[in-house]
Amino acid sequence: MTPPEPAGPAATSRLYGLLQVAGITLAMATAAIREVVPRPAQLLPFPITRPDLAGAIAVRGAIIPVIDMGLMLGLAPACVHDGIVAIVRHQGGVTGLLLDCIEGIARLPESALGALHYPDDAPLHRLAAAGFLHGDTRGVVLDTAQLAAMPGLPLVPDSLAGQRQEHRLGHGAGDKVTCLVFRAGGQRLALDAHAIVATLPESALAPPPVTNALWVGSLAWNGVAVPAVDTLRLAGIGSLGRTPGRSAAVVIHVGPADSAAGTRARAALLIDGVDDIRQLPRHAGAALGAIGIAGTGGAHALVDLGGQPVLHLSATAITGDPRLAEVAAMQVPVAPEDTDGHQRLRGLPAATGTTSTANAWLTFRLGEARYALPLGAVEAVLPGDQPLLPLAGQFPLSAVFLHRDRPTPVLDLAARLGCSRTATVDEAIMVVVGMAGQRRAFLVDMLCSVERVPLQALRTQATSRQLPAATIRCRANETWEVLDSAALGLAGEATPPADIACLTA
CATH class of the missing domain: 2.40.50.180 (CheA-289, Domain 4)
Structure with a gap:
């Protein structure tokens, strides 16, 4: 893996074009690459003789010699079809390099470069400035000056050099x-x-x-x-x-x-x-x-x-x-695992008992919005018309009701999440969530299904409601947002009870 890039001006890195021939990735400073053009169906003749000369190409009115880079390196020849020609420049001269394809651009820090050792008679002994590792890509950095100095390498005047010089004098470098x-x-x-x-x-x-x-x-x-x-x-x-x-x-x-x-x-x-x-x-x-x-x-x-x-x-x-x-900001890291190998989202309780529910979710709707809760946290599902004692000024709590002879706070979840509950109280469903002996309840429009699918945990830096902290993807290929302690309005309480502490841990 490439080490993190240093911050600030101390970072030393260069831009390279990544070119491929005979299965090897070659990196060349982008400043040395004038342009890259498709290989024509037929190359032109060029009046010199050398084993790696493939011919010549007409580019912008100039005839530029083309060297088969695979043969120059003692490897297999470049592709006959669908190849490319990289026009390489050095000190006012240009030549063409016949290659298989262009992979793109990479910024290589000095830490990504390493020494290479080849036999003295190997072509890469002179041409390779270093080896490099960039992500999953390994290759060789070519030394353009050494390439231009290869005995008998044909270079022709760069027809664009005068235009660039004139442009620099008139408009700045x-x-x-x-x-x-x-x-x-x-x-x-x-x-x-x-x-x-x-x-x-x-x-x-x-x-x-x-x-x-x-x-x-x-x-x-x-x-x-x-x-x-x-x-x-x-x-x-x-x-x-x-x-x-x-x-x-x-x-x-x-x-x-x-x-x-x-x-x-x-x-x-x-x-x-x-x-x-x-x-x-x-x-x-x-x-x-x-x-x-x-x-x-x-x-x-x-x-x-x-x-x-x-x-x-x-x-x-x-x-x-x-x-x-x-x-x-929404990277998808590898989540920590429970002892049974299931992924968990920070702030949600682990499953208990012999039947694992770590990857089981109760899905429900509030208006058009889709949400999910860990099934192991759901204690009861009741009719919505429970006898309630309203609470004023306690948002996000709206009421309290008795469940199994214990007072249970009711959360106005729709208002908390910024969505609308469309069902009337008689049509709605009350979901009771129990954790560590404490409970919270809230009304939903409808229950949808129980899904047994992996959790997709996302980075907690995200703040958008469109890009939640975690989701699941159900069998119907729909995405459901998994609610955590912050979404349930529990993260901001000053002295949370034990159950809320387990949610906000």
């Missing part, structure tokens, strides 16, 4: 930014590389623990289940229109760094695949909002890339989107 270009839902998008943590190949997408239009699943990365979102919906330009069982993704930083831990929240943007690494204008001529595009989509800019429109996403708008921050 900071007018370009390295971007990852990718596809999502048939759209071509670009995002500034500084916002990207990693790119993930196609992998299994676990269903989300809540029903939410933006959050469509979770992807495993670096030992964490990273919330994955609908990229087009986040960008405000539509929706992917599907919930894929597998997907590639771009993992990004979300919100400010945690000053105590030195880390930042992360989320995964679902994509179809990576296309390119490009330098794009830092300040676009006009965002879509200038032509009347409303909402989130108005912050992004349309740019021309090789004659094709690409939506350059505003990194500030994406990473600072409060909806994304809310989702990114």
Whole structure:
């Protein structure tokens, strides 16, 4: 697992493009990659002879030699079909590297790099600056200077170098930014590389623990289940229109760094695949909002890339989107286990007796809202028209009634949760929850079922009612929020009795 990123300016890391050939992942500094283009069906001839020369390619009016990187490294040749050519630059010269695919962008701290040892006559002995480990990806960092110095390597003048120099003299050196270009839902998008943590190949997408239009699943990365979102919906330009069982993704930083831990929240943007690494204008001529595009989509800019429109996403708008921050906070950690191996939510009682109810839940409705309680905490289910003694000024408690010859406080649960109870008192159902000899009761509109399914515990930092602290997913594939002590209005009592103490522990 990659160690946490240090906070502040002391953090030393570099952006690398991740390229693959013959099953090996090669990392190359993004500053050395001018662009990445698809391999044409037929390469052009080039007037030199060397065993790893694949031919040449015409890019922006220039003929650039193409070296088969697999053969250069003494490995298998690069893919004949569906390959890519990375145009690599060094000191005013460029050459093309024939590779299998582009995996994306990664920010590698120095702690992720390690020494490599190859025989002196191995090509990687000269070309490998270091090995790296980034999440589940292992590979080799290429030294661009050593690559350019390889005997007989053909380099041609970079036709864009003069344009870049002229641009720098006229507008300053900071007018370009390295971007990852990718596809999502048939759209071509670009995002500034500084916002990207990693790119993930196609992998299994676990269903989300809540029903939410933006959050469509979770992807495993670096030992964490990273919330994955609908990229087009986040960008405000539509929706992917599907919930894929597998997907590639771009993992990004979300919100400010945690000053105590030195880390930042992360989320995964679902994509179809990576296309390119490009330098794009830092300040676009006009965002879509200038032509009347409303909402989130108005912050992004349309740019021309090789004659094709690409939506350059505003990194500030994406990473600072409060909806994304809310989702990114909802990590799904591995919950602690009871002795019988069932997951538990903090604040809910353990099951007792010989029949385990740790993963058994009573589900009910309040209006349109769906909720669940641990079955082991439910002591009784009664008609709603119990004789009550009203309590004034004791919110969230509304009344007291006698149950089994003991006074039991009645909680106004609907008001506490901000929803509406639609059933009349005669139609409603009274649920009595008993813990450690104490009781609480509340009215619900209807009981639905008893579900025996695993608890989906979420991080307690979440505050949104749309993204609860824990849920279950029932057999009908519906999501039910599991109520904890805070939801029941018990967490704020000054001196809670023993039963409430067990809820708030």
